Amino acid sequence: MMSGSPESESNPTPALELIDITKRFGGLTSLDALSLAVAPSEILSVIGPNGAGKTTFFNVITGVYTPDEGDVLLFGESIRGVDPHKVARRGVARTFQNVRLFQNLTVRENITAAMYGRTNASLFDIVFRTPRARREERENEERVLDALSFFGTRLQGYRLDQPAYSLSYANRRRLEVARAMATGASVLLLDEPAAGMNPKETQEITEIIGRLRDERSYTIVVIEHDMHVVEGVSDRVIALDHGVKIAEGSFEDVATHPAVIEAYLGRGSAARK
């Protein structure tokens, strides 16, 4: 169902749907009855001040945490409490706020490693180099180049065989996106893809997010603090504060929403404006 070809836009089932999700850590309610739906091939941005529950939101979807209440649906099927690697196999891939590449693996190996879930060669196949193992090797090679071609020449050529730790910061972020693509997912969760990038690189990553949807029909959820990125890519924006959805709509709607301004700047700021 997932691999490579997400549902067409006419499909009424949301790609991703959260129903009344609550997640508590002891006395702290990190997500409070959060409901939202992302349509296939939609780009949804999630904003909110620090500690609003944005990363918890990703962790609940990807199975790091099981929500205390509520359900998570992926194309209509529940993925609540499913292990992270199975969620990834079913089509949700993510990047991390503090880039978590496999530092000592090369660019090529980082991407190939992420294709574990779409390949089937057993240890027997590998040790005896059966036709299946060889066929998969060839396919993997093509997929690596395909995922990297998305980023122009930045990660190609000699860089393919360099360890991830030797890449520039921006290239590491790009590689993380390429690695997520390589899992074969149709839903991408990007956690602050532009953090630590200069304005030119930020512009670039904004365009890449757009192209991921336009050319590859990915459904994308972006957590981002950089409002240029949010403005540039979002079909829809959701603002979280203390685990509660305080605003939803177009970028302009949310950016000017009194509750959002209050959450960022404190009570009274909206009134004085």
Place this chain on the structure above:
Amino acid sequence: MSTTPEDSRGIGTDEWVAQHGERAQRGTGLYARIGEAWMGLPSLVRWGIPLLLVVLVPFAGSNDYILRIGINLGLFLLLALGLNLVVGYSGLLDLGFIAFYGFGAYAYAALASEQFGLHLPSLLAIVIVVVTTAAFGFTLGLPSRRLTGDYLAIATLFFGQMFVVLMVSSDAVQFPWMDEPMDLTGGANGISNVDQLSVLGFTFDSNLSYYLLLIVLVVLATVATKRIHFSRHGLAWRSLGEDSLAAQHMTIPTVRLKLLAFTLGAGIAGLAGAIFASVQQGVYPSTFELPLLITIYAAIILGGLGSIPGVLLGAAIMTILPELLRFPEYSNWLFLVVLILGTIMYLKSWKLVPAVFAGMIAIGFIANVIFLAIGVPYLTTAEWAKGPLAPVLGSWIFMPEERVLIGNIAFVALVVAVAWMSLLTRRTTIILLPFVLWLAIFTWEVRLMLEPSITRQLLVGALLVVLMATRPQGIFGKPRVEVL
């Protein structure tokens, strides 16, 4: 992203800059050229030449002693390759690994000796041993679902130690349904008279046959590991060793793969154990104690964690070096050669080399004069110096009658001097170097040569320290980054 051609020619595509690190590592000069020429050969040749050499060893008129070392090396290589799957790839610090080796050996001994009157056909026994050891490995791997790093190391170390205790104490086990206590393991004496391997009518009854069998097994294990290295499983293991959480999010079932690593590693160790039991024709609990575990770890770390040629070379060094050092005449040469080469490598300047060694020789004669002036009783050259180096060393080294006492003082002085030298500037170090070199040779000849068995461990230890200090990533390992 609009990767226009102008963009791609700009920032971030400078290949020369990006490869600076590699170039710096590659080095220059003769050593690097030989290395490059070697790496330029087809891999079949690169692997084939060492293989041909080891196969030819027994036919070059060698004796059983050398074959025994070869057999030990083969077993050791199997163990190191198995452990590499667990530690080198998946990063699971398994300190109970040696228990699998012991378990395999004991299981084979139980199935093929008079202990229980079982004499199963070798192939059947080995299959049972490998499967049960793998199952044991799976069980011991279960804590790795929750425990990582140091905590896993502590838990597995406990199991490893418990294994030895269990084997020693299971010579009188009282089962409720039996009248007499039963001897399961032979206690501290172990199990002897274990059957030799016999496959398809061919009995492995000579060192040569085991030597060749182990070559075949090591080659098979190496080829298999090499294929796994770049495969989806190898990559999955290596990525979960790098970052387990990220690996999970990239479709990798980390728990299952960790258990698979433990199971496979244990299976290989079990196979090695079974062969060990049949080579020895017996098993004894003391074999499977900590020193062996430490030696295996030293081997794979020395060679470079996760690198296959590294693991093989590390295991070879850790097996052959202590054997070489067993003979005083070899170790004497080895010590002097390593000392001189090490000094030359440290100085990195041909101008300084003669000066330093001239200084060293002068200090030796000055010391002689001082010792004689004080009136320290001494031995004549004929009384102590042996071998081809005798005329040279005999007249230069002052050999006191009180070898132990004076040698001990010199040894402590040497250790303190070497430790403090790391704090000094290069200039001061070079000025002090002749004295320290003389002190090293003096200590060696006076004290260390008296007790070769301790000396050889000291030397292996010193070599490990030096190697790890100069190449922390191991001989063939790639430099690694832990967290950036």
